[in-house]
Amino acid sequence: MNTAADLVIDIDEIAMEGANPEDATRLRAVIEQALARAARRLAGLPAGNEALGDLRLDLGPARDLLAPGAEALLAARLETAIRAGWEAAR
Numbered sequence: 843m844n845t846a847a848d849l850v851i852d853i854d855e856i857a858m859e860g861a862n863p864e865d866a867t868r869l870r871a872v873i874e875q876a877l878a879r880a881a882r883r884l885a886g887l888p889a890g891n892e893a894l895g896d897l898r899l900d901l902g903p904a905r906d907l908l909a910p911g912a913e914a915l916l917a918a919r920l921e922t923a924i925r926a927g928w929e930a931a932r
Contacts, residue, residue: 901917
């Protein structure tokens, strides 16, 4: 059976229009931290576990870098990508 250790999520490229390099680096760090927290929560769970339904990424620390509500939209897209990868790993 596959585990979280077998899961690979490709989030492709995320572009921030008009961002300076420091802001882009900060956003990337926030996303990477949120994904790392999610990976730790998923570690050891068998693929398809219902706990995946509770997955929520917190991108709030990047709120001031994005348009209003964009952090929630970005988090939702990443959560969807994780769930799709998780199901594909089954």
